[in-house]
Amino acid sequence: LVRWHESYLLRPDAGHIPVSNLYEVFILFLVITALMYLYYEGRFAVQKLGGFVFSFMAIVVGFVLWYSVSREAHAIQPLIPALQSWWMKIHVPANFIGYGAFCIAAMLGIAELLALRKEDAGKKSWLPHSQVIEEVMYKAIAVGFLFFTIATILGALWAADAWGRYWSWDPKETWAFIVWLNYAIWLHLRLVAGWRGKVLAWWAVIGLVITAFAFIGVNMFLSGLHSYGTL
Structure with missing residues (x-):
């Protein structure tokens, strides 16, 4: 919010979200x-899972600090013409609600695997029961999938407005579809096929790799219409 405000102070004509x-x-x-x-922690009383999620976030914070210092990425820049659209204000936040939910699910997947290991060995675990962890993981993926679907639709509408076509199989679009398909299958297997336990936990963890590549890997290794930010 401070950065948003300061962008208008620095460049009244180029301030942006x-x-x-x-x-x-x-x-x-x-x-x-x-x-x-924090919402899921309060809703399901699973405070002991915070160590998994916030440890992951601490790594991301470390990366952001490195990125800021080494690349001076924190400097506020005016928007390039392609991003001067109100679509950006709704498409990007919706997208990152999905990314955030999928990353939470991956960390909960790790916690569930540890809990299952203790339960299978007949030992008492300091973690919540694996079924509770999986339920929170399911809720996170369901919400993330919903918002990621909305973001994809909004992105297609933005593409039609900006480039005259809804879909072009740009690398970012292609990997967004792969992420969407990955979690669509996950939800199908849980809700329709009735899968539970280790397979879904591992699937959520591996999903983090797919999500991370769609998030930053495309910018690092591929080029296309969405090449607005690089490492």
């Missing part, structure tokens, strides 16, 4: 992830 480059969306990602986890 801070979601236009990797540095800014990393900050948005951290805020969204923290708020979402």
